[in-house]
Amino acid sequence: MSGGAIAFLVMLVIVVLLFLFTYLIPVRLWIAAWAAGIRVSILTLVGMRLRRVPPSIIVNSLVMSQKAGLDIKINDLEAHYLAGGNVYQVVKALIAAEKANLNLAFARAAAIDLAGRDVLDAIQMSVKPRVIDCPDPTKGKEMVEAVAMDGIQLKAKARVTVRANIERLVGGATEETVIARVGEGVVSTIGSSKSYKDVLENPDNISKTVLGKGLDSGTAFEILSIDIADVDVGKNVGAELQAAQAETDKKIAQARAEGRRAMAVAEEQEMKARTQEMRAKVTEAEAEVPKAISQAFREGKLGIMDYYRMRNVQADTDMRGSISKMGPEEGK
Numbered sequence: 001m002s003g004g005a006i007a008f009l010v011m012l013v014i015v016v017l018l019f020l021f022t023y024l025i026p027v028r029l030w031i032a033a034w035a036a037g038i039r040v041s042i043l044t045l046v047g048m049r050l051r052r053v054p055p056s057i058i059v060n061s062l063v064m065s066q067k068a069g070l071d072i073k074i075n076d077l078e079a080h081y082l083a084g085g086n087v088y089q090v091v092k093a094l095i096a097a098e099k100a101n102l103n104l105a106f107a108r109a110a111a112i113d114l115a116g117r118d119v120l121d122a123i124q125m126s127v128k129p130r131v132i133d134c135p136d137p138t139k140g141k142e143m144v145e146a147v148a149m150d151g152i153q154l155k156a157k158a159r160v161t162v163r164a165n166i167e168r169l170v171g172g173a174t175e176e177t178v179i180a181r182v183g184e185g186v187v188s189t190i191g192s193s194k195s196y197k198d199v200l201e202n203p204d205n206i207s208k209t210v211l212g213k214g215l216d217s218g219t220a221f222e223i224l225s226i227d228i229a230d231v232d233v234g235k236n237v238g239a240e241l242q243a244a245q246a247e248t249d250k251k252i253a254q255a256r257a258e259g260r261r262a263m264a265v266a267e268e269q270e271m272k273a274r275t276q277e278m279r280a281k282v283t284e285a286e287a288e289v290p291k292a293i294s295q296a297f298r299e300g301k302l303g304i305m306d307y308y309r310m311r312n313v314q315a316d317t318d319m320r321g322s323i324s325k326m327g328p329e330e331g332k
Contacts, residue, residue, distance in 0.1 A: 029059050036063045040074065053078055063092045068095040072106055085113045093119040100127045104166060112169045117185035125164040129224055132175055134158040134182040144183050145231065146190035151238015154165030154190050154199055156206065157230040158182055162221040182226060196233060203228040286289075 023117045033040045040059060048055045058077050065072045072091070081087050090109045097104035102123065112119040134157070135141045143155035160182055165172065193199050199206065207226045215225040296302035 029055055033059050033063065036066060038062055038066055044074070050076065051078075051082070053081055057081065057087055061087045065094065068098060070098060076110075080110045080113070083110075083114060085110055089113060089118070089120050093123045095122045096120060096127070102166065108166070112166075113172050117169050119169075122164040122166065122169055122220075125162075125163075126166060129161050129163040132160050132162060132179065134160055134179045134186070136176075136179055140215055143230070144186045145234065146187040147237045148190055148193045148196040148199060150195045151236060151241070152196035153231075153234030153237045155198055155232040155234050156186050156190065156203075156228055158186055158206075159227045159229050160209075161214050161224040161227075163217070163224055165216075165220055165222045170221045173218055174220065177219055178215065178221055178223065181213075181215040182210060185213055185215060186228075200231060200233070203231050212229065238332055 014091070030040060030045055038059070045055045048058060058074060058081065061077055062072065062074055080090060090106070090113050093109050094104060094106060100123070109119050112122065135144055143157050145153060145155050147153050160178060162178060178302060186206055189206045190199055197240065206228050211226045245319050293302065293307070
């Protein structure tokens, strides 16, 4: 092997060693930590590299917490990162809590972050309460609609001032639950009012009634106040319902009358059929009369004079029947 080839291999090995050294051992980061007064060994930084933990995130978070006067262990930050948490967000939340004199431990902040909550936003909301609208306008509904006992519809909009409850952030209900509960309270309060005028005169009664129900129980918030921002009068739902009921009753009555008429028509047709049947029986019976007379002649039970007298009586009866059917002038 020539001298040039050996020199090339030596240079290649040196380059590879320098690359591995600078990759595995973040010297600049170690110097920055040392300058900030944080004692982090080179082996610890190498171990982070091997565990696929970015040393810059851990060291910078540690420096930030150290400057804020917090006592956070490097192992806690690394464990939180490996668990899938946001280390920067947790450290910022702890600093904000410390400045606001809130008693928030690292374990609690890490649990809130791993639960999917924005721990920094929760701390800020705890210090500065937030106002949420009920109903939520982003859901496409501007007002809560309810009907008083006199049938008049009212439309109300409430504004709820809430503050984050740090102790209930893990497992507590979200803003949607608070909005739903407040909306339900507004509807029930308006619905129990005897007249819509009572609501318009004293809209603060809604706030007092709803606020007294303890709607923030089981949620991640503490309700500070409920204010009715707007109340509008809607439709006369009671009158519309009565009109609809009257129209329904009329249709039911018409249907029943139509049913009775159909039954009457059917009964009339049945009586006509029975009349025709009776007439057929009478005609059949009348056809037997000549046969009976003939039989009486053959048996000697009827004489010729009796027959003529019977015919005279029949003729007289027919004449009287014809006269009774004539008008007064024709009868004369």
